[in-house]
Amino acid sequence: MTTGILLQVLQTLLAILLAPLLMGWVNQCRAWLQGRSAPPITQPYRVIRKLFHKDAVIAHDASPLFRFAPYMIFACMALAAGIVPTIVNDLPFSPAADVIALVGIFALARVFLALAAMDIGTSFGTLGARREMLISFLAEPALLMVFFTASLISQSTELPVIVETLAHKQFVIYPSLAFAAVAFWMVSTAENARIPVDNPTTHLELTMIHEAMILEYSARHLALIEWAVALKLFVYSALGIALFLPWGIAQAGDLAALPLAVLALLGKLLAGGAGLAFLETISAKMRLFRAPEFLGTAFLLAVLGMLTHFILEV
Amino acid sequence: MPEPIPLQWAWGIVLYWLLLAGASLLLQRRGHLVTSLVMPLGALGALAIAAVGVAGLVLPGGHFVLPIGLPDLPFHLRLDALSGFFLVLLGGAAFGVTVYAVGYFRTMAAGPLALLSLWYHLFLAGMVLVLLADDAYAFMVAWELMALSSYFLVTTDHKISDIRRAGFLYLLIAHVGAVSLLLCFGVLQGGHGAYTFDYMRSAELTPFWASVAFLLALFGFGAKAGLVPMHVWLPEAHPAAPSPVSALMSGVMLKTAIYGLLRVTFDLLNVQIAWWGTLALALGLLTALYGVIFAAVQSDMKRLLAWSSIENIGIILAGFGLTVIFFADGKGALAALTMTALLYHALNHAFFKGLLFVGTGSVLHSTGVRHMGALGGLIRRMPWTAWLTLVGALAIAGMPPLNGFVSEWLLLQAFLLTPGLAHNYLNMVIPVAAAAIAMAAALAAYVMVKFFGVVFLGQPRAENLKHAHDAGWPERLGMLWLAAACVLLGLFPAMVIDALAPVTRLLISQTLVNDGNWLFLAPVSAERASYAPLVFLLVVLAVLLVTFLAVRRVYHGRIRRADPWDCGYAEQDARMQDSAEGFGQPIRQVFDVFMRVEREMPDPFDRKPHYRGDSRDKIWLLLYQPIADLATWLSAQAGRLQHGRIQWYLVYSFATLIFLLVFTR
Numbered sequence: 001m002t003t004g005i006l007l008q009v010l011q012t013l014l015a016i017l018l019a020p021l022l023m024g025w026v027n028q029c030r031a032w033l034q035g036r037s038a039p040p041i042t043q044p045y046r047v048i049r050k051l052f053h054k055d056a057v058i059a060h061d062a063s064p065l066f067r068f069a070p071y072m073i074f075a076c077m078a079l080a081a082g083i084v085p086t087i088v089n090d091l092p093f094s095p096a097a098d099v100i101a102l103v104g105i106f107a108l109a110r111v112f113l114a115l116a117a118m119d120i121g122t123s124f125g126t127l128g129a130r131r132e133m134l135i136s137f138l139a140e141p142a143l144l145m146v147f148f149t150a151s152l153i154s155q156s157t158e159l160p161v162i163v164e165t166l167a168h169k170q171f172v173i174y175p176s177l178a179f180a181a182v183a184f185w186m187v188s189t190a191e192n193a194r195i196p197v198d199n200p201t202t203h204l205e206l207t208m209i210h211e212a213m214i215l216e217y218s219a220r221h222l223a224l225i226e227w228a229v230a231l232k233l234f235v236y237s238a239l240g241i242a243l244f245l246p247w248g249i250a251q252a253g254d255l256a257a258l259p260l261a262v263l264a265l266l267g268k269l270l271a272g273g274a275g276l277a278f279l280e281t282i283s284a285k286m287r288l289f290r291a292p293e294f295l296g297t298a299f300l301l302a303v304l305g306m307l308t309h310f311i312l313e314v
Numbered sequence: 315m316p317e318p319i320p321l322q323w324a325w326g327i328v329l330y331w332l333l334l335a336g337a338s339l340l341l342q343r344r345g346h347l348v349t350s351l352v353m354p355l356g357a358l359g360a361l362a363i364a365a366v367g368v369a370g371l372v373l374p375g376g377h378f379v380l381p382i383g384l385p386d387l388p389f390h391l392r393l394d395a396l397s398g399f400f401l402v403l404l405g406g407a408a409f410g411v412t413v414y415a416v417g418y419f420r421t422m423a424a425g426p427l428a429l430l431s432l433w434y435h436l437f438l439a440g441m442v443l444v445l446l447a448d449d450a451y452a453f454m455v456a457w458e459l460m461a462l463s464s465y466f467l468v469t470t471d472h473k474i475s476d477i478r479r480a481g482f483l484y485l486l487i488a489h490v491g492a493v494s495l496l497l498c499f500g501v502l503q504g505g506h507g508a509y510t511f512d513y514m515r516s517a518e519l520t521p522f523w524a525s526v527a528f529l530l531a532l533f534g535f536g537a538k539a540g541l542v543p544m545h546v547w548l549p550e551a552h553p554a555a556p557s558p559v560s561a562l563m564s565g566v567m568l569k570t571a572i573y574g575l576l577r578v579t580f581d582l583l584n585v586q587i588a589w590w591g592t593l594a595l596a597l598g599l600l601t602a603l604y605g606v607i608f609a610a611v612q613s614d615m616k617r618l619l620a621w622s623s624i625e626n627i628g629i630i631l632a633g634f635g636l637t638v639i640f641f642a643d644g645k646g647a648l649a650a651l652t653m654t655a656l657l658y659h660a661l662n663h664a665f666f667k668g669l670l671f672v673g674t675g676s677v678l679h680s681t682g683v684r685h686m687g688a689l690g691g692l693i694r695r696m697p698w699t700a701w702l703t704l705v706g707a708l709a710i711a712g713m714p715p716l717n718g719f720v721s722e723w724l725l726l727q728a729f730l731l732t733p734g735l736a737h738n739y740l741n742m743v744i745p746v747a748a749a750a751i752a753m754a755a756a757l758a759a760y761v762m763v764k765f766f767g768v769v770f771l772g773q774p775r776a777e778n779l780k781h782a783h784d785a786g787w788p789e790r791l792g793m794l795w796l797a798a799a800c801v802l803l804g805l806f807p808a809m810v811i812d813a814l815a816p817v818t819r820l821l822i823s824q825t826l827v828n829d830g831n832w833l834f835l836a837p838v839s840a841e842r843a844s845y846a847p848l849v850f851l852l853v854v855l856a857v858l859l860v861t862f863l864a865v866r867r868v869y870h871g872r873i874r875r876a877d878p879w880d881c882g883y884a885e886q887d888a889r890m891q892d893s894a895e896g897f898g899q900p901i902r903q904v905f906d907v908f909m910r911v912e913r914e915m916p917d918p919f920d921r922k923p924h925y926r927g928d929s930r931d932k933i934w935l936l937l938y939q940p941i942a943d944l945a946t947w948l949s950a951q952a953g954r955l956q957h958g959r960i961q962w963y964l965v966y967s968f969a970t971l972i973f974l975l976v977f978t979r
Contacts (some may be wrong), residue, residue: 034402050619052865052868052869053869054872055870055872055874056872056873056874057873057875057876058873058874058875058876059873059875059876059877059878059879060875060876060877061691061694061773061878063694063771065692065704065771071858071861071862072858073634074857074861075834075854075858075861076854076858078857079850079853079854079857082845082853088449093849093853094835095834095836095840095844095846095851096844096845096846096849096850096853097714097845098843098844100723100726100727100845101714101719101723101845101850104712104713104714104719104773105714106722107711107712107713107756107759108708108713108714109761110759111708111711111713111759114763114767115763115766115767115771118763118767118768118771118772118891118892119693119771119772120772120773120878121690121691121771121773121891122422122878122879122886122891123886123890123891125651125772125891126767126772126891126896126897127892129763129767129897130892130896130897130899130900131893133759133760133763133764134760134900134901134904136756136759137756137757137759137760137901140755140756140759141749141753141755141756144726144752145745145748145749145752148726148729148730148745148748148920151730151863152484152730154839155842156842156843156846157727157730157841157842157843158843161841161842177380188910209948211621212825216879217879220865220869224861224865247607255944276341277545282645289900289903292904294899299753300750302749303745303746303749306745306748306749307742307745307746310741310742310744310745
């Protein structure tokens with residue numbers, strides 16, 4: 001039990017500390033692919049450090065909700081990082097929340113961010129909140145359907161059991177998971193405010209979604225949000241790995257497999273980050289009202305995945 | 315036979331409320347006594363009825379016959395686990411709402427206040443009698459008492475013609491539903507000619523007549539619950555009523571319909587057929603999606619909540635449909651899971667919807683505005699109301715670790731356990747249904763961000779909001795009670811499920827087994843799924859605290875206040891924020907097939923531009939408008955017979971006489 005708790009804390013801390021690195025890697029790859037000279041891979045850490053040192057500038061009318069929200073968002077993402085198996089499976093905290101609760105955690109963070117964006121009452125804040133909620137009302141059920149497909153295969157909504165089934169049982173090809181994987185990729189781009197749904201580098205008012213919500217934040221609050229964003233990307237990547245490429249994650253209590261698991265994780269993240277940068281480079285951002293169609297497609301694909309499971313795999 | 319104690323108590327509380335109702339009539343000139351004495355006493359009654367409900371869940375049920383009613387038709391009362399559960403729901407929610415009402419109605423004029431108190435207590439007594447009734451006659455009398463008293467509560471401000479209209483619509487649909495229930499009981503007695511529920515339980519109905527009875531019950535109770543397409547009264551009547559009354563109607567009265575549906579389907583009928591469940595599931599999903607889409611485009615905050623009630627009733631009904639499907643298919647454990655989920659959701663909805671309605675009541679009281687476009691920024695003027703309402707909003711949006719999440723979680727779990735139903739088409743229906751529920755839940759978050767963000771956050775959209783004052787202490791206590799229930803029901807689901815076990819055992823002779831302990835909720839088995847909200851909350855709090863302290867300790871807590879930054883625009887005002895219509899615009903664009911939108915665009919040179927976008931319910935236009943037109947046409951035709959000449963009326967009488975002489979001898 002003690003080793004379990006230790007591993008749990010270790011893995012969560014590792015996720016929190018490594019998350020900006022993944023962000024830095026994606027940015028670097030993108031810069032390379034676009035023929036720019038890349039910022040160092042540690043750039044996100046420097047940004048976060050710089051932001052923590054600054055004085056927070058807060059609007060006169062800001063309510064306590066505005067100041068509380070960044071902490072809440074960060075805590076939610078840290079919690080999510082504690083649930084998703086990255087290097088070891090079956091951690092003591094994982095029975096406290098299953099995949100449905102994981103979707104709930106993401107939703108909680110999103111609702112707080114949207115509410116905080118509306119708090120000051122600027123036009124951009126409400127605009128961002130409205131667009132974010134529009135994106136999420138399709139992305140969230142689609143994500144849930146992806147999880148459901150995986151849950152139906154493994155007969156459980158517990159992430160450790162899902163990973164255990166997919167990674168360590170005999171190798172079977174599940175057609176339903178192919179649908180789910182495509183849907184999952186589409187949802188992750190939307191949820192992480194990446195191209196083609198949103199553009200993390202833009203501050204152009206007509207197109208921004210996520211950036212519009214955090215315009216009013218500065219200093220430590222902004223640092224926490226940026227960190228949470230990096231953490232969210234990390235958690236989604238880890239989720240994608242856990243659901244669709246789970247090989248290499250150590251089984252419960254198998255300490256000898258840990259070094260290999262860390263290496264496997266790093267390899268998969270490097271490849272995944274480069275893939276994300278590549279996909280972002282070759283695609284263009286969509287108009288806002290194309291996004292519901294994009295996510296509607298993701299939703300339908302995920303439902304199709306579930307139907308496929310019922311038709312072919314039961 | 316010795317009479318069972320809890321039931322006696324319940325009957326005693328009904329009498330006590332009737333007494334209070336009578337006493338308020340005597341206090342027509344002493345309004346302060348109504349709020350400072352009668353209503354607090356009524357609240358105590360609510361608390362007592364909740365205790366009786368708990369006793370009804372734990373102790374063996376009992377029944378007795380009251381010597382009132384018609385000569386051969388005395389009232390039969392019975393308290394069992396099902397009515398016990400709904401009594402807990404009623405008492406728990408009504409206690410918070412009534413405590414709130416003590417403060418809310420304080421400023422009302424004495425005369426109307428006394429009348430309101432009369433109907434209020436009659437309404438509570440009527441609902442309790444509905445839950446206790448053990449024969450069709452008592453049930454219908456109680457049902458009518460509930461409907462009529464709530465009609466008078468809805469029309470409290472009867473001087474406003476829109477409110478009278480809303481009340482009339484409510485009364486009409488309530489009675490169409492009641493007629494259907496009457497027919498349903500007629501079928502259920504199955505030729506015995508005896509209308510006690512005991513006889514109905516023993517009646518052997520053929521599948522055809524059982525189906526007829528079920529459909530009549532679904533229609534009758536659906537009209538009361540706000541099932542699409544009988545929902546039209548709900549968004550009209552709920553905003554019209556005073557807020558505590560809306561809270562009771564939405565939180566508790568709609569649940570009596572769910573009670574009735576459960577009672578008829580699982581207790582009185584002795585067969586359950588799978589297609590009933592499919593029908594209820596389909597209607598429930600339609601209701602849930604339809605309700606939440608319309609909630610997202612509303613601009614009146616109480617109307618928004620009313621539509622959201624329709625959504626929640628849809629979710630409950632979808633759970634009911636699944637229960638019937640599983641039970642008819644012989645999957646008792648799954649049926650127990652979905653029934654637990656639906657009861658849990660009903661209980662949750664009573665508390666969070668009650669909380670949200672009384673929260674809007676405080677806003678209305680302090681600003682006099684229901685239209686969200688004229689509100690904003692109230693979190694700074696009314697912190698108590700705002701933060702407590704936030705709890706309700708997060709709970710209804712299904713956010714962990716609050717209560718709304720638990721019931722939706724249980725329902726979603728049921729979908730994942732379904733493979734291998736007897737009918738193949740059901741295996742196709744289930745994933746689609748799960749997707750619909752998930753989408754309704756996600757849209758509910760949209761609705762609640764809109765509701766809370768527009769009303770409480772941002773800058774005040776009107777000048778008078780600067781003088782808004784927070785709710786007084788009775789209101790705060792009432793809201794605290796409801797909010798605490800939302801939190802506790804969310805944190806201790808394992809205990810709630812244990813408490814629900816007698817109800818499922820009574821109705822489907824099976825209970826939901828919790829594989830975890832009091833901390834972990836694990837329906838079916840811990841391998842399949844588990845959820846521990848308390849651990850969840852503690853970890854969130856711990857991370858919050860550690861992050862906060864670490865940031866403070868390693869860095870600093872310096873803050874500078876400045877004007878908000880708005881991309882370099884020189885001037886900002888509150889009109890630059892989203893209005894309620896603006897926030898709902900994406901949903902209106904995505905789902906415009908469901909609604910007919912009426913727009914009013916301002917002239918570009920208008921100094922005080924006014925934009926209005928009204929999304930009308932197409933069902934009203936397609937289904938009800940033709941009926942209304944037909945009724946008007948028929949009455950116009952009937953009017954032709956009447957031209958005020960005495961000769962013609964004598965001819966009519968003569969013709970009638972001849973007719974009667976020919977056909978009746």
